[in-house]
Amino acid sequence: MKAVTANRLIDGEVVFWKEGAWVDGFGDAQLFDDAQGEEVEAAVAAGKAAPTVIVDPYPIDLITVEGLGLAPVSYRERIRALGPTNELLHGKQAEGGAVVEAIRHASGAARSTGRVDLIRRK
Amino acid sequence: MYQYDVIDREFLTDRSNEFRHQVTRRLAGDLTEDQFKPLRLMNGLYLQLHAYMLRVAIPYGSLNSRQARRLAWIARTYDKGYGHMTTRQNIQFNWIKLKDAPDILDALAEVDLHAIQTSGNCIRNTTADPYAGATAEEIDDPRVWSEVIRQWSTLHPEFSYLPRKFKIAITGALTDRAAVKVHDIGLILRRARDGSLGFEVIVGGGQGRTPYVGPTIKHHLPASSLLSYLEAVLRVYNRHGRRDNIYKARIKILVAALGAEEFGRQVEEEWAKIDQSRADLGDQELARIRGAFAQTPFETLPARSEAFEAAKAASPSLARFARNNVKAHKKPGYAIVEVSLKAVGQTPGDATADQLDVVADLAERYSLDDLRVTHAQNLVLPHVKLDDLPAVHAALEAAGLATANIDLISDIIACPGLDYCALANARAIPIAQDIAKTFADPDRAETIGELKIKISGCINACGHHHVAHIGILGVDKKGEEFYQLSLGGSGAEDASIGKILGPALAADRVAPAIDTLVDTYLAARQGEERFLDTYRRVGLEPFKEAVYAQAD
Amino acid sequence: MPKLIKLAGPTGEQAAQWAENTFVNVVDEDAIPDAGDVILSLNRFQAEGDALLSSNSRRVGVRIEPAEEVEALAYDLPRISVVALAFPKYRDGRAYTSARLLRERFKYEGEVRAVGDVLQEQAGFMVRCGFDAFEPNDGATPEAWTKAANRFRHVYQRAVDARPIAADERAQAQAKEGAL
Numbered sequence: 001m002k003a004v005t006a007n008r009l010i011d012g013e014v015v016f017w018k019e020g021a022w023v024d025g026f027g028d029a030q031l032f033d034d035a036q037g038e039e040v041e042a043a044v045a046a047g048k049a050a051p052t053v054i055v056d057p058y059p060i061d062l063i064t065v066e067g068l069g070l071a072p073v074s075y076r077e078r079i080r081a082l083g084p085t086n087e088l089l090h091g092k093q094a095e096g097g098a099v100v101e102a103i104r105h106a107s108g109a110a111r112s113t114g115r116v117d118l119i120r121r122k
Numbered sequence: 123m124y125q126y127d128v129i130d131r132e133f134l135t136d137r138s139n140e141f142r143h144q145v146t147r148r149l150a151g152d153l154t155e156d157q158f159k160p161l162r163l164m165n166g167l168y169l170q171l172h173a174y175m176l177r178v179a180i181p182y183g184s185l186n187s188r189q190a191r192r193l194a195w196i197a198r199t200y201d202k203g204y205g206h207m208t209t210r211q212n213i214q215f216n217w218i219k220l221k222d223a224p225d226i227l228d229a230l231a232e233v234d235l236h237a238i239q240t241s242g243n244c245i246r247n248t249t250a251d252p253y254a255g256a257t258a259e260e261i262d263d264p265r266v267w268s269e270v271i272r273q274w275s276t277l278h279p280e281f282s283y284l285p286r287k288f289k290i291a292i293t294g295a296l297t298d299r300a301a302v303k304v305h306d307i308g309l310i311l312r313r314a315r316d317g318s319l320g321f322e323v324i325v326g327g328g329q330g331r332t333p334y335v336g337p338t339i340k341h342h343l344p345a346s347s348l349l350s351y352l353e354a355v356l357r358v359y360n361r362h363g364r365r366d367n368i369y370k371a372r373i374k375i376l377v378a379a380l381g382a383e384e385f386g387r388q389v390e391e392e393w394a395k396i397d398q399s400r401a402d403l404g405d406q407e408l409a410r411i412r413g414a415f416a417q418t419p420f421e422t423l424p425a426r427s428e429a430f431e432a433a434k435a436a437s438p439s440l441a442r443f444a445r446n447n448v449k450a451h452k453k454p455g456y457a458i459v460e461v462s463l464k465a466v467g468q469t470p471g472d473a474t475a476d477q478l479d480v481v482a483d484l485a486e487r488y489s490l491d492d493l494r495v496t497h498a499q500n501l502v503l504p505h506v507k508l509d510d511l512p513a514v515h516a517a518l519e520a521a522g523l524a525t526a527n528i529d530l531i532s533d534i535i536a537c538p539g540l541d542y543c544a545l546a547n548a549r550a551i552p553i554a555q556d557i558a559k560t561f562a563d564p565d566r567a568e569t570i571g572e573l574k575i576k577i578s579g580c581i582n583a584c585g586h587h588h589v590a591h592i593g594i595l596g597v598d599k600k601g602e603e604f605y606q607l608s609l610g611g612s613g614a615e616d617a618s619i620g621k622i623l624g625p626a627l628a629a630d631r632v633a634p635a636i637d638t639l640v641d642t643y644l645a646a647r648q649g650e651e652r653f654l655d656t657y658r659r660v661g662l663e664p665f666k667e668a669v670y671a672q673a674d
Numbered sequence: 675m676p677k678l679i680k681l682a683g684p685t686g687e688q689a690a691q692w693a694e695n696t697f698v699n700v701v702d703e704d705a706i707p708d709a710g711d712v713i714l715s716l717n718r719f720q721a722e723g724d725a726l727l728s729s730n731s732r733r734v735g736v737r738i739e740p741a742e743e744v745e746a747l748a749y750d751l752p753r754i755s756v757v758a759l760a761f762p763k764y765r766d767g768r769a770y771t772s773a774r775l776l777r778e779r780f781k782y783e784g785e786v787r788a789v790g791d792v793l794q795e796q797a798g799f800m801v802r803c804g805f806d807a808f809e810p811n812d813g814a815t816p817e818a819w820t821k822a823a824n825r826f827r828h829v830y831q832r833a834v835d836a837r838p839i840a841a842d843e844r845a846q847a848q849a850k851e852g853a854l
Contacts, residue, residue, distance in 0.1 A: 010220055011173065011219035011221065012218070052148075075540070075601070079549075080171050083172060084172070084216075084542055084551075085551075086551040087469075087541075090202050129843055133827070133828045133840075136825055136826045140826075157795075161795060243765065274831050279829075280767075280771055282767065283766065283799075357771055360768060361768055406845055
């Protein structure tokens with residue numbers, strides 16, 4: 001699965017593509033499956049065509065977090081979707097909820113075993 | 123302290139108006155992001171992971187109480203209530219909106235602050251010894267020369283589009299608290315045998331991808347020729363520094379490629395052609411700037427304060443604070459007080475708006491309205507009477523600012539890392555927090571003694587990991603955060619670049635590895651050796667064996 | 675032909691105005707036109723400049739790329755009408771040094787023109803370094819250019835222009851105060 005993300009020009013907020021608009025929450029992002037490559041490209045192109053609205057649109061890969069939902073694969077994107085891990089009340093994570101929990105529990109990029117989950121704070 | 127006059131103030135107003143105009147044009151689509159980016163960077167505005175980040179210049183790390191309160195107000199009004207002190211003595215705010223940035227610059231300009239050249243490929247804010255004007259070691263006050271350079275470098279018409287960023291640091295003391303040997307230009311004030319004032323000029327130090335301890339290219343530059351000589355250095359760099367590869371564009375690469383001797387020769391050749399009578403600052407202006415720093419109204423006090431001695435005897439926490447955070451002052455009856463922003467569990471270098479207000483009040487009431495930021499991301503009250511130390515300590519303690527750990531193992535430098543920074547490969551802050559927790563016992567920390575841990579979230583090395591006794595570099599290894607340890611670096615007068623210990627470690631193994639390194643050091647320590655001294659005596663191997671044997 | 679903005683006076687008064695661009699920029703692949711003012715690359719000028727200057731009455735300019743050193747023109751400057759300093763990217767700042775050297779070291783009095791990626795953001799720096807002609811590629815008008823070049827009421831460092839620096843202004847103010 002994929003989503004398309006960018007930062008909003010006027011305030012720098014992380015935003016996600018949703019059917020022709022840019023929305024704040026990862027939970028509201030439009031999801032594309034692997035067969036929808038052209039639609040992903042179209043969303044990125046739409047972002048590039050709106051340089052006074054957003055900056056630097058790009059697609060991100062998602063994974064399923066067992067029993068919780070979807071989350072970005074890369075830890076960088078998980079931090080973008082949540083907020084900084086040193087201030088748990090700042091950024092998008094402040095709202096809490098199932099989407100935030102799913103991202104916090106994601107460790108999709110982890111390939112070694114036995115290591116701590118880097119997103120979840122000890 | 124230097125006071126801005128009408129010229130300095132009108133300049134800031136003009137700058138602020140210029141930026142407002144640029145933001146308007148960007149929002150209207152008249153400037154592309156590619157065109158706008160260098161412009162916003164030269165006003166300290168980055169687009170980071172979650173928002174824009176604004177880096178406000180604190181020239182030579184020096185603030186008055188009114189400025190500190192304004193920074194607190196900005197943190198409250200436009201940010202989420204905190205600011206982050208940087209390794210170049212600046213402060214940055216993490217949650218800024220582009221649309222607010224022009225208003226913030228106006229608010230800063232009202233108190234003689236700005237964000238000019240805190241980023242971009244230009245001459246950055248000049249940093250200096252945070253003990254300037256307070257330490258007895260000082261040959262001359264580096265703030266005088268930093269202010270001279272601030273003015274000269276501000277919107278320099280020839281040197282605002284250099285191959286890469288350009289950082290200058292100055293110390294007037296032999297103890298180097300400004301990391302002058304790992305800057306593009308490091309200046310050390312010295313007196314010649316005949317007593318004349320001059321600079322040892324070090325060019326081409328630096329960190330990042332290719333760290334260097336800079337070579338000295340001039341042993342004694344007459345102080346009054348500073349600007350013409352800087353012009354020569356910058357001109358040689360502007361013309362011949364590489365522009366084809368961003369990673370090879372810093373002046374250190376040019377100096378290393380030419381060799382220090384040849385680079386120095388080219389500078390001398392250029393310098394000889396410069397009309398010094400035009401390029402150098404006149405005596406009158408120099409005297410005006412010097413005068414501004416000379417008028418510190420110290421009182422004549424006894425060298426010993428009975429009140430302080432009695433309070434210290436009665437309070438172990440004050441005694442610990444005095445041992446670690448209180449430093450000798452040049453005037454009898456005064457002390458330099460370091461305010462640690464490294465409380466266990468806190469983000470290194472962060473101060474809340476309320477804490478900034480508290481420190482501003484203390485600076486106004488107890489430190490001749492003078493406050494400093496250190497490159498180690500702490501604050502300094504430079505001129506506190508010994509008699510006032512108990513009151514200052516109590517006020518700091520109430521604000522969570524009395525952590526007695528200056529230069530100890532929990533006084534960790536950390537860049538914002540991947541929690542905020544768009545360039546980072548890994549987080550730095552949680553690693554610092556883990557280590558600080560591991561060494562939370564203050565007695566143990568004092569037993570270990572001076573140990574400088576510095577963490578960077580990427581190879582750009584904002585966290586100064588190359589010049590740490592124990593350096594930690596965050597890397598992305600197959601999509602995970604890993605950390606590469608290095609030992610034996612120093613950013614002080616005994617500068618050196620650290621050596622990589624071995625393969626990078628997973629995040630949860632970093633703090634235990636530090637624990638192992640410390641145990642290895644304590645077992646091998648002779649006499650009063652610091653960690654660095656022991657490392658330099660016994661080498662890397664014992665440390666490497668200890669960490670990787672345990673890790674297997 | 676790109677539009678040309680020039681400073682109004684030879685003394686560097688900073689009001690800018692549209693100017694007629696009589697020079698043809700000749701790229702190395704093209705033949706030099708039979709008549710009219712031309713700007714040549716440094717290589718071309720070094721190969722063909724002598725013949726061109728002695729054979730007819732047209733004016734000749736030289737285009738200097740950032741990596742080329744203006745020192746190469748030292749002996750030719752008196753007969754060169756325009757030195758066009760190229761900005762392939764506006765972030766490439768080498769031409770500022772070239773301009774200063776032309777004016778301060780070689781006392782060049784002809785036109786120093788900024789060509790390439792020339793934006794109004796650079797106007798102040800360019801004027802201070804001795805440029806007096808500009809081919810802006812951001813659509814800047816002379817009005818916008820003048821405004822941008824004069825945005826700052828004060829300057830801190832001596833350059834090519836005759837503006838008093840902050841230290842001069844302070845000394846003057848002090849002298850005035852002393853005279854009262």
